Amino acid sequence: MLNLSRANITNCIIHRPGNKSTSDPLWLADGRTILDDEIEVKLRSSFLKCFSQNFEFYQFTHRMDVKMNEVFSCAANMFKDEDVIKNSQNMAGHLHDQTKTASIKSGDLFIISFEGVKYNEEECTAIGLFKCETKESVVAVTKVDSGTPKLQLRSGIGDKKPDKACLIINKDFHDGYHVLSFEKNQAETDYWQNQFLGIELRMEGDFQTKHVINTYKDFIVSQLPEEVEMDRLDQINFIEKSSEFFRENEEFRMEEFTANVFEDDEISESFTSYKHQVEEQTGIPHLNAFAISEQVAKKEIRGLKSVIKLDTNFDVYVHGDRDLIERGVDEEGRNYYKLFFDEER
Structure with missing residues (x-):
């Protein structure tokens, strides 16, 4: 049904949503992040694997009109290539507004556009939202021309799955798209699925x-x-x-x-x-x-x-x-x- 093996990244924008309850500020990027081939392969591998065994599809919803759903509206504009940066900023701002408890970490929000997503034998575009809250520490050896190399402790994104993610497949706009959702911490499902995304299960x-x-x-x-x-x-x-x-x-x-x-x-x-x-x-x-x-x-x-x-x-x-x-x-x-x-x- 869903094949992500040939999905390619066409856009990557990174924001830092912060935490409204702890006065951790929202930080917004003003442009796209350029990825080299090696980093693109790394991100694609670690981010998309959280959907490899996920078969529960959702759709965006809203009690009045699905077009009033913030993430749905921003995604729809991004699929039409309308002011991609601004709409990604609106998504990050919406996530910041929903982060209302101190227990939720800030982290980095990757908003990534994909092409080459195979869904129900049809090639589609998609938008992925990946929130990385937990960083991995690695020891790096600094290169020197002479003398003794030094060691530095660095933190970053490793091979593990992101803490939270969703994949919005550009199919059935009028029915709220087809959406996959992932959370490492099931206790935060309400925050991610209900308060931020506003999704419900598709009865399919x-x-x-x-x-x-x-x-x-x-x-x-x-x-x-x-x-x-x-x-x-x-x-x-x-x-x-x-x-x-x-x-x-x-x-x-x-x-x-x-x-x-x-x-x-x-x-x-x-x-x-x-x-x-x-x-x-x-x-x-x-x-x-x-x-x-x-x-x-x-x-x-x-x-x-x-x-x-x-x-x-x-x-x-x-x-x-x-x-x-x-x-x-x-x-x-x-x-x-x-x-x-x-x-x-």
Whole structure:
């Protein structure tokens, strides 16, 4: 869906947003920063890797009109190449105004324009906002013509991911663009996503696929054992059936899913009720039909582990027929599993 391997930097502007609550002043650059090839490769590598496994897309929003969203408005102007410096300054000023607690570090705000971003098989431009609050210290050896070299302690941006980032993809202007967001410190999500960016999740295949798989996992692991008597093998059987459904289907339909995974009508109804309850609590619309995101499904299915852990001695991975493994208790009260197979590999 998103390929950043050929993304190139076309503009880089660096501001220092400061912290309004501590009277740390806002510092604004008045021009672009020129990058040599080596530095561009370094920044591109460390900045863009925070989106490598991020499949949750957002969109800009505003309670009145999305055009009144400050970051959206500035990004739209920058995509049209209208007063890029001024609009980047407005973004930094907006971030300064939202920095209202002393715990949030100042750092440097990189506002970078990209071309060559591949999104849904379409080449797009994008704007990245990268806030680097934590610097790395390195010992540098100073070069001298004669005598003894000296050592200096310097701080800068290393190979680690930025502390906060977002990538605005120039697609669907009228729907608030397609936005990825990243924060190292989840406690500051409200500051970055809500107060500064003003974004909300896009109700599309990526999010829908992840939400349903995670809801199903929670139901099987936590909710269902409270309703019916079941063991780990029963849970693994449900996991295998659901994994097979998401691997083999392009569309999710609630009735078809429950019919394939649950043989018991009561369990099927219980899951439907549980899913709707979760969606009502979180404000998510009932997701009963949507296109399955293959990329997200593969990632989330890996989290549905069909493994039985036996004390600290054995891990038994179950990948297929539930009837080829049996659980029992011997005469001395010890638990055991019996496995049936045709050949040892």
